[in-house]
Amino acid sequence: MTAHLLHSAARSDLAARIGDVFFSEPLFDALPDVVFFIKDRGGRYVVVNQTLARRCGMKDKAGLLGKTANEVFAAPLGQRFQAQDQQVLDAGIQIEDQLELHLYPNRDPGWCLTQKRPLRDAHGAIVGLAGVSRDLAMADHKNPAYHKVADAVRLIHEKYGETLTLPQLARTAHMSVAQIERYFERIFHLTPRQMIIKTRLEAASRLLAGDDSVSDIAQACGYADHSAFTRQFRATVGVTPSEYRLLLREA
Known part of the structure; x- marks a missing residue:
């Protein structure tokens, strides 16, 4: 058996053994500069990390669950985010390193690089989307490069x-x-x-x-x-x- 087939078999076996497919949620909670979310076919938040809750001015992640971007973010920003979600959900478009300027709850602007991917079931049908949005901090001027x-x-x-x-x-x-x-x-x-x-x-x-x-x-x-x-x-x-x-x- 080739290395590729061995890897594929090991991957499938591990996927079948994992009890919680959302195991990554607490890992993303530990990243203060990265937003992480999973949405269902209707664009509603199913899994979010604490960074997203803070970015939305909420103390608890529960306030986001079951809501769409249009219900969370003020118009017209929420409408724009939801339209972007629909591109992923309806057409399977992948959002790659989209440079975005967000307004935080105190109206301070913040720059992010956003990625979104469609989630598919075993038959290839789109059942939701997953995304990350990384805050862009100033570069380290001490970097040798x-x-x-x-x-x-x-x-x-x-x-x-x-x-x-x-x-x-x-x-x-x-x-x-x-x-x-x-x-x-x-x-x-x-x-x-x-x-x-x-x-x-x-x-x-x-x-x-x-x-x-x-x-x-x-x-x-x-x-x-x-x-x-x-x-x-x-x-x-x-x-x-x-x-x-x-x-x-x-x-």
Whole structure:
């Protein structure tokens, strides 16, 4: 029997012996920077970890169970999260490292990388979904590799309002395109393009707390026009810039 078949047999045997298929829940409770959840075919929370409960402003996980994202998160964010769930549940789409800006209960923004996978039964039918969302903390500047990309990061933070290309960032860091992509993902868990988006939208979210027009903010943050800015903002944050401004003012 080949190693692959031995592994497959061992995997099937272990799966049949496990008494609780949700054994991973307490493991994810121990990860304060990772949200974990499992939802049923209707998009209702079946398993969550404590980090998600805290992110939603709840003391206990029980307050989430049986509810959909639309019932947990304020509109229009909840509607956006639920629509994303339906893509996974209805079409089997996998969400891969989706950069998202979340608003926490105190209205402070927080950046996350989200992944969602459909859950299938023995016949291949979709019966639910599982997902994780990892908080993006600042990179460790003591990381030995950080100094290699520091000039490129500095360029992004200083020139985010201008057109920045991957070859330009690579030249600034004295690297090849492949090298700078590899270092960015190792240090920041982001691609260079995601870093540019993150930096631009962080600046935009700060400006939206003031009185500048959305068009002026779009231009200041490197977007060619109002519609391009709105599309990117909505794809990442889940609401339009104007809706985000209202959420901030309702806090």
